[in-house]
Amino acid sequence: MNEVLKAVGNVFLKMPLGFVVTLRHFFKKPVTLDYPYKKKPMTPRYRGKHYLERYDDSTERCVCCGLCAAACPADAIYMEPEENEKGERRAKIYEINLLRCIFCGFCEEACPEEAIFLGQDYEFSDVNRNAFIYTKEEMLVKHPRKDNPFKRLYRRVRKVHGVTDKIS
Numbered sequence: 063m064n065e066v067l068k069a070v071g072n073v074f075l076k077m078p079l080g081f082v083v084t085l086r087h088f089f090k091k092p093v094t095l096d097y098p099y100k101k102k103p104m105t106p107r108y109r110g111k112h113y114l115e116r117y118d119d120s121t122e123r124c125v126c127c128g129l130c131a132a133a134c135p136a137d138a139i140y141m142e143p144e145e146n147e148k149g150e151r152r153a154k155i156y157e158i159n160l161l162r163c164i165f166c167g168f169c170e171e172a173c174p175e176e177a178i179f180l181g182q183d184y185e186f187s188d189v190n191r192n193a194f195i196y197t198k199e200e201m202l203v204k205h206p207r208k209d210n211p212f213k214r215l216y217r218r219v220r221k222v223h224g225v226t227d228k229i230s
Contacts, residue, residue, distance in 0.1 A: 114156070124177040140159075141153050158195070160194040
């Protein structure tokens with residue numbers, strides 16, 4: 063008889079309390095996001111997928127100096143230089159292994175030509191390990207493209223501190 067009274071007490075006392083909690087959250091604004099269609103904006107300092115910048119005349123900025131590879135603590139950057147017919151140095155092979163990369167941004171800071179940047183993209187998952195080795199062709203940005211305000215700020219700060227845009 064005692065167990066029956068406890069069961070009746072649970073039905074008439076504790077169940078309405080649970081419904082009150084449910085109803086309280088039912089009328090609040092939802093916290094979730096309709097993810098594939100609406101993406102959460104990342105903070106300005108977020109370091110995502112790498113990309114290689116171009117000059118205004120659509121030539122690539124990277125001169126394959128090797129400073130980004132030397133600055134990388136995870137040794138995730140591999141590059142081989144080549145010279146074109148004008149004697150300008152460019153990267154023949156430029157690869158970043160994103161499985162090794164720790165997204166520290168040292169490569170971005172070390173680059174004197176401001177050729178490599180870490181973007182805001184955070185969707186680069188894959189089932190194949192070889193897809194995480196990004197080549198130069200995958201990282202070069204399309205031309206023309208709209209300017210990034212954070213990149214302009216970064217270049218302005220470098221000029222204030224006396225870092226020139228070109229290698230002398």
